[in-house]
Amino acid sequence: MSLDAMTSARRTGRGLAGKRSPWATLAAAMLAVALIAVTGPAAATPGSGSASGSGSRGDFYLPPTPLPAGAPGQIVRSEPFTLALSVPGAQGQVPANAVRIMYLSADTHGRPAAVTGTYLEPTLPWPGPGPRPLVAVAPGTQGQGDQCAPSKGFAELVHYSFPLDLWVSYEIVTAYALLARGMAVVMTDYHGLGTPAVHDYVNRAAEAHAVLDSIRAARALTGITRPSAIFGYSQGGGAAAAAAELHGDYAPELDLRGTYTGAPPADLRAVLASAPAVNGLVPGVLGGFAPGLLGYTLNGIVANNPELAPVVDEVTNAAGKQMMAELATTCVAEAVLRTMLRPVTWYTAGGRQPIEIIDSTPELAAIVDDQRIGRRKPVAPVLIAAGTNDDVLTYPQVRQLAVDWCGQGATVQFEPTVWLPPLFPSTAIGHLLEFLPATVAAHDWLTQRLAEVPAPSNCAALP
Template sequence: MRLTLIIAAGLALAFSLAGTPAASAVPADDPQPGALLAADPAPALIAPPVSLPGRAWSLLYRSTSATGEPNVVSGTLLLPPGEWTGPGERPVVSYAVGTHGLGDQCAPSAQLASGTEQELGLVQQALARGWAVVVTDYEGLGTPGDHTYVVARSEGRAVLDAVRAAVVVPTAGLSADAPVGIWGYSQGGGAAAAAAEQAAVYAPELDVRGVAAGGVPADLAAVFASGSDSPQATGLIVAATAGFDAAYPELALRDLLTPAGQALYDDVRDDCVSEIVAKGLPFTAEGLSAVPDALAGDEVRDRLAENDAGSVAPAFPALVYHGGADELIPATQGRGLRADWCAHGATVQYTELPGAEHVGGAVLGGPAAVSWLADRFAGLPAPTSC
């Protein structure tokens, strides 16, 4: 009954967004992760009124929360113009965006529809190769409920299930046997890493050829600690507090904040990233904590650790890249992830971008990530830094 209600709510959202019933809505009786619930032609704008060449669909699909509960996630499938002329099936890249915010209006599907998607330039590099790209909105960003921001376990599942849904869109012409690439940066890097670690068990039927994960917050407790006295990070840390409360209500992290911290927590829950950062600037996360070392409790640390990256080797090659001067997620995070995955027997190439801060790492690392994925699709041997 609960799954039926969740799916029904998702379909109702699809109808309300489209204005008319979804032309390709799928019966809501398939409980399997990745089941496509609705797929409809959608706008994808470079900037109004210029449309992205090719075709786009808005998707609703079944996924799984961090605690194993069924949920409904939205996303967008982008297909470049023209037929695929390369060998085999057209590759599918599951692209995981960086921090967009907590409000539904911040979802990449909404930003693509309005021509305001800041990461479109990266996505276009993949489309230019002739690949299909599916972009998840993650849990609670574009669908009912709160966004489970930086809860990598649910984000990774949403990334994998987006591919499962994309390859069965009736008019897209994709194949369930398509080679798959996973790519993301920042929040998306964490999601990509989580997808890579879960793929062999959660989605073993997918032919994943590689993961490119940049700016990964691999050790969340360490990331939060490093930003605890930085006003630039305050809003994002409070947003992460809300994200973990959404995934694990029993943590009640809001209760560990001062009155000013609770007010900021409530204020940013419907905001996009620029507003979240701006509203946090007058504060530090340390100053908003009502409890010394608020993350020291066993239950909190266990939940954070469940969403860290590095404990399981991906079953396919990985590219890990990081800005050497990243002010939000220190480069020690990328180095640590490389070391952990290598220790578990993975094939990992690590690239550090000298002098690059957080945003610069995304921009500078993007072309190399696309080239690296192209080599994986071509079947070339993967380089290693292990």
């Protein structure tokens, strides 16, 4: 199907899309995923690469050397592909026609980099008002192995390599729920996820660049300038928040109507100091389910700052070095299986907690401090969600992000989830359960912003 045909999906004016129940939309998307999985996905079809580079399945993710000159968001190559969860429809695939993209962006140092992602043009109508919008989804933690890239998950659905490498990209549900509302979706893979570079996990600048440039890339691909929004939870919440506050300086031409950031790691120092899932239920004795996130973080720090390799080598022991090497090629499920229930001090020299290492190592402290989100004012409105019993990305540091942005005069709606009890702290259940109510609230809020309804703010209620 041609790109022109793909981008000519019908538009109607049936009133505000927000009137559709967000719970019903999310449930419908999940049901569609389940039904298509049962009836069988459409067979994959090979795509064709663009003139700027080969687009075959084997080398699509290998950037050309040197990179072509161009502005951030320029398409390096693209290829249509068949979604693993789809059925044929009158306008192509249901729920969307998909294009795998590689586009120009910038790494944490501002140097040109190639980033991959997925563009999804829905074959359902947009109920309006106004033109069909575009939502840039910043995915949550996928892992650090190239096989974890969300763009691969859309086509493959389930990835498995012996013995522990089993992965399903859960962000398919996020994308399909937005597609069910008639919104176009672009989802970045982030810098280094899929491509040969190391994915610099929770790196503020690189993630913000990748998200904002994905909106530019969607515009370059389709030739359509659309009102846009950003949507992210967990690692994606951090990327969304970082993009929201860099928007005015890095990509001021974008018509960004609002950003949803759920459970963001706004203060990495605070997360490493307080997260039970990282530090364990009994620090130093009984570990949590997510000490491996420290390995992802350290791998990214070393990749971006190779001069710090001796410093990281000094603060990790033999088990820590092995953990970093193993996790560099894993998706997050395997990382959990490899590290769960071991205290994080199992991996550090002298059995020190991560916060002790940061506080006593100026070089690492400077890098961690640079990841702090909340020091720049977002131009567009922001919705922030947080669970009071989140055991991965702890509540106080998310609330502080809202306070910081409110103090700068931003339009912020802060929505805490207080009714979820502390279930099995350190297992990440408190973090995972918050995803659903936060997502439901975000759908309605984003739809209102895209309809240009004035954004609410509860900054006055935050000390």
